[in-house]
Amino acid sequence: MATPSNVIRVPKPAASSFDKNRLLSKNKLLENQVRNFREVEKTLPPEQQSGMDFAKITTEGQAAEYIGKLTKILHGIPRTAGGR
Numbered sequence: 409m410a411t412p413s414n415v416i417r418v419p420k421p422a423a424s425s426f427d428k429n430r431l432l433s434k435n436k437l438l439e440n441q442v443r444n445f446r447e448v449e450k451t452l453p454p455e456q457q458s459g460m461d462f463a464k465i466t467t468e469g470q471a472a473e474y475i476g477k478l479t480k481i482l483h484g485i486p487r488t489a490g491g492r
Contacts, residue, residue: 432465452485457481
């Protein structure tokens with residue numbers, strides 16, 4: 409149970425932190441995250457891939473959809489021995 413000594417307060421992000429219509433090229437951190445997820449996705453068998461066209465991910469909203477979809481796929485894949 410959380411006690412005052414071990415609670416970490418996380419500030420609420422600014423409303424402008426996420427704009428589903430903002431170009432992905434304006435957010436290098438998110439752009440790199442999408443690129444990293446794509447590299448992981450390419451290692452999966454075709455039937456486990458997202459089916460999304462990577463070249464068409466141009467906005468933060470599309471990036472969020474792609475990352476969410478791939479995260480669900482990855483969480484459903486059993487880990488091998490050693491957690492890798």
